[in-house]
Amino acid sequence: MLETALITCPCCWESIEIDLDLSGGTATYTEDCQVCCRPILVMLRVADDGEQFTVDVRAENE
Template sequence: MHNLEPSIIQCPYCGEAIEVLVDCSVQSQEYIEDCSVCCRPINISVESWQGEVVNIEARSEDE
């Protein structure tokens, strides 16, 4: 069963705060999600521990 937790990140392109759902059943993951405001692709890195997000980073494609 997936443990989805909402997290707030800042888009590296437009600067807007957006909410993403993170699967906390996976300890370490990287994925791409489009910004819900400007539609540009954001590289998201997430570290989870015991069902909670401990670190989340949002980067542009060129970083």
């Protein structure tokens, strides 16, 4: 199941929308910011029901 989330880039502080694939369950991966192109570490946590989720981000080099 694909979802979108509005996040704030921890590098440039711009609000950006990212796509999340909930079907893979909980995951941590790197995605480049669409504005500043710096790497963002995305930490996706998917609940057991596969529908509820939380997403946290931080700069990859922190």
